[in-house]
Amino acid sequence: xxxxxxxxxxxxxxxxxxxxxxxxxxxxxxxxxxxxxxxxxxxxxxxxxxxxxxxxxxxxxxxxxxxxxxxxxxxxxxxxxxxxxxxxxxxxxxxxxxxxxxxxxxxxxxxxxxxxxxxxxxxxxxxxxxxxxxxxxxxxxxxxxxxxxxxxxxxxxxxxxxxxxxxxxxxxxxxxxxxxxxxxxxxxxxxxxxxxxxxxxxxxxxxxxxxxxxxxxxxxxxxxxxxxxxxxxxxxxxxxxxxxxxxxxxxxxxxxxxxxxxxxxxxxxxxxxxxxxxxxxxxxxxxxxxxxxxxxxxxxxxxxxxxxxxxxxxxxxxxxxxxxxxxxxxxxxxxxxxxxxxxxxxxxxxxxxxxxxxxxxxxxxxxxxxxxxxxxxxxxxxxxxxxxxxxxxxxxxxxxxxxxxxxxxxxxxxxxxxxxx
Ligand code: RNT
Ligand code: ZN
Numbered sequence: 381x382x383x384x385x386x387x388x389x390x391x392x393x394x395x396x397x398x399x400x401x402x403x404x405x406x407x408x409x410x411x412x413x414x415x416x417x418x419x420x421x422x423x424x425x426x427x428x429x430x431x432x433x434x435x436x437x438x439x440x441x442x443x444x445x446x447x448x449x450x451x452x453x454x455x456x457x458x459x460x461x462x463x464x465x466x467x468x469x470x471x472x473x474x475x476x477x478x479x480x481x482x483x484x485x486x487x488x489x490x491x492x493x494x495x496x497x498x499x500x501x502x503x504x505x506x507x508x509x510x511x512x513x514x515x516x517x518x519x520x521x522x523x524x525x526x527x528x529x530x531x532x533x534x535x536x537x538x539x540x541x542x543x544x545x546x547x548x549x550x551x552x553x554x555x556x557x558x559x560x561x562x563x564x565x566x567x568x569x570x571x572x573x574x575x576x577x578x579x580x581x582x583x584x585x586x587x588x589x590x591x592x593x594x595x596x597x598x599x600x601x602x603x604x605x606x607x608x609x610x611x612x613x614x615x616x617x618x619x620x621x622x623x624x625x626x627x628x629x630x631x632x633x634x635x636x637x638x639x640x641x642x643x644x645x646x647x648x649x650x651x652x653x654x655x656x657x658x659x660x661x662x663x664x665x666x667x668x669x670x671x672x673x674x675x676x677x678x679x680x681x682x683x684x685x686x687x688x689x690x691x692x693x694x695x696x697x698x699x700x701x702x703x704x705x706x707x708x709x710x711x712x713x714x715x716x717x718x719x720x721x722x723x724x725x726x727x728x729x730x731x732x733x734x735x736x737x738x739x740x741x742x743x744x745x746x747x748x749x750x751x752x753x754x755x756x757x758x759x760x761x762x763x764x765x766x767x768x769x770x771x772x773x774x775x776x777x778x779x780x781x782x783x784x785x786x787x788x789x790x791x792x793x794x795x796x797x798x799x800x801x
Pocket of ligand 2: 567606639666764
């Protein structure tokens, strides 16, 4: 039997199996089709960017590995993203960082970035049917030591405030251009390697900087603030902790970004969705995979991800939740990393969409907790993968592991020929 035939056959059986539980697989597939994932541009080049300032790295994050073939310039990065898009179904978004501007050979400092530097991105994205999201970049710069927006030196603070304000204007321009709000994420690494006796002071400075940054209202962009547990070499104190941004977000009605790698390993990020939905306007997610720390491993279909996507679907507030990815693994084929991460996130979403929720909720309402647990367990083994394969087939993209050889081919023809710089 040809693969296509067997996928179709298996899907028909799965469809019936789900129908018996009151689930319409076609509805689930249509909903999945419409969920855009914001793909992080920075997996393609290990968070280097295209500034001509000499990226200093640092800033609490670190890509590890030196697998050959990283994108060295804008054209290569775009080509890689185009390749990724041939291997995933659905219409997605691309999340850019300020350091990925089209600066040509010019030296443009962070307090000089403007929409013009992203014009070619906007046009390219439009051509590819992608919407853009944006991020200000605090790290990898001579003025970003341990502190940026929370720096006690007003001149350094002002520099970063200016950068971030400009990033909001760039986001606004993108949003207007694409006729869809650009989601702008603000993450700064500010913290201390060792004990500080000024926890309050830096947080107060950060609050003031944020108030200044957000003073101007924009209509075509949305602000997100991303917390973190700790950064590399900044282990003792993080100015923008979760309490800080949760408080700020609830008070000022800003979107809080939940990066799944930014919490204590035993903390359940899925559990946070419902609380944020109650007190903040929307939610931004940075789906990542921490291993022992915020290691930004490639996202895989594990229990954490499945719980997260189930909570998203169960919340009934998909329209208020933006799903972005945030991982950067430089130790394996980078295109492969993207494809695994995107497809795994979609698989997890599909599992959530196929959950027999009505029945589970009925059990719960009746106090039938054995029945609830039993069905939750059984649901794990329902033939969701047959629905997934059908989703890929229907979208004319590689089914199952078929994408492996396509990535190998792209590696042979394109990425392997790139010489490190
Ligand atoms: C860092 C944050 C942040 C970055 C990207 C590159 O810990 O997760 O989101 O990963 O902005
Ligand atoms: Zn993140």
